[in-house]
Amino acid sequence: MIVLDHVSKVYRSPKDGDVVALKDIHLEIKRGEIFGIVGHSGAGKSTLLRLLNGLEKPTSGRVTVDGIPISESSERQLREARKKIGMIFQHFHLLWSRTVWENVAFPLELAGKPKREIREKVDTLLERVGLTHRANAYPAQLSGGQKQRVGIARALANDPTVLLCDEATSALDPETTASILELLKEIHRDTGITMVVITHEMSVVKRLCQRMAVMEDGKIVEQGEVEALFREPKHPVTRQFVESLIAEKENAERHTALIRIPSRKLDLLWGLLAERVKRGVTATILPDAAESGDHVTLRIGGPKDAVQEAVAALKQDEHREVIPHV
Numbered sequence: 001m002i003v004l005d006h007v008s009k010v011y012r013s014p015k016d017g018d019v020v021a022l023k024d025i026h027l028e029i030k031r032g033e034i035f036g037i038v039g040h041s042g043a044g045k046s047t048l049l050r051l052l053n054g055l056e057k058p059t060s061g062r063v064t065v066d067g068i069p070i071s072e073s074s075e076r077q078l079r080e081a082r083k084k085i086g087m088i089f090q091h092f093h094l095l096w097s098r099t100v101w102e103n104v105a106f107p108l109e110l111a112g113k114p115k116r117e118i119r120e121k122v123d124t125l126l127e128r129v130g131l132t133h134r135a136n137a138y139p140a141q142l143s144g145g146q147k148q149r150v151g152i153a154r155a156l157a158n159d160p161t162v163l164l165c166d167e168a169t170s171a172l173d174p175e176t177t178a179s180i181l182e183l184l185k186e187i188h189r190d191t192g193i194t195m196v197v198i199t200h201e202m203s204v205v206k207r208l209c210q211r212m213a214v215m216e217d218g219k220i221v222e223q224g225e226v227e228a229l230f231r232e233p234k235h236p237v238t239r240q241f242v243e244s245l246i247a248e249k250e251n252a253e254r255h256t257a258l259i260r261i262p263s264r265k266l267d268l269l270w271g272l273l274a275e276r277v278k279r280g281v282t283a284t285i286l287p288d289a290a291e292s293g294d295h296v297t298l299r300i301g302g303p304k305d306a307v308q309e310a311v312a313a314l315k316q317d318e319h320r321e322v323i324p325h326v
Ligand SMILES: Nc1ncnc2c1ncn2[C@@H]1O[C@H](COP(=O)(O)OP(=O)(O)OP(=O)(O)O)[C@@H](O)[C@H]1O
Pocket: 011, 012, 013, 019, 020, 021, 039, 040, 041, 042, 043, 044, 045, 046, 047, 048
């Protein structure tokens, strides 16, 4: 469906000299696949995406999308090809002076579609993304998630066969991200559209993609099934990304509890906590000017279960003077 055949891209700048953004990339994405591309800032992800919709031409190599030789197409041919290549962006790129409805209608107007067809299509798309009730609102009146829903509806207006997602959830909070990923999955299920998902968030790849490529310094350093790469990352950059997700998860699972204990029991209880520290529990004595001296406050942190268990242990019978603080 999408083929990058030994593609390189060099930006020539009189000021900074040559910047090699992509080095001999070979990538094949199958029809109907959700393919993730991850990499740190500057790895070349955006350049790769811009080659797919013809916004940039490769310095060498060929780019083919759905049988169209994008890298060799004229501007006129590209305009036609881009109708079949939808794109959504991190910062939505909506037209601020147009309503939700008019934003979604825009690509259909550009394609010269008759009014009645536009009306039906926009109504259907707004229903699809759950925004019928906001049709007459302006982008400034919408939440981030709603703006991205408009972006998705607009990207789908001309029934594309490919959807390019450029950090589409990076500006959204975790809950909104989850709902947008769910919507993208539903659209994929309903239409079989091929998706290319560029992100620096491994959680997005994990939840959405079937295969992925990891980029570093203009090259693909590893690619394969998402599950396999998560199970056995080989390249250090892949490993780093996989570990970042584990850290993300652990963070999300972190809980804290404050507990006030008699100072004279501190040594004893500290010993009791020590074995739990091995299981990811942290204990900190909080500096508190209001302490009378006969009590101290401890902050217990860590995974929810472990924190609850540690607090329960501190409160057990022989230490019944422990007073829950919160
Ligand atoms: N128009 C341009 N002119 C010159 N250099 C460019 C241009 N666009 C990108 N670059 C350079 O090409 C390299 C790859 O950039 P690119 O934006 O593709 O990376 P990225 O992985 O998408 O990073 P980010 O997530 O920060 O956008 C970088 O060194 C960047 O500075």
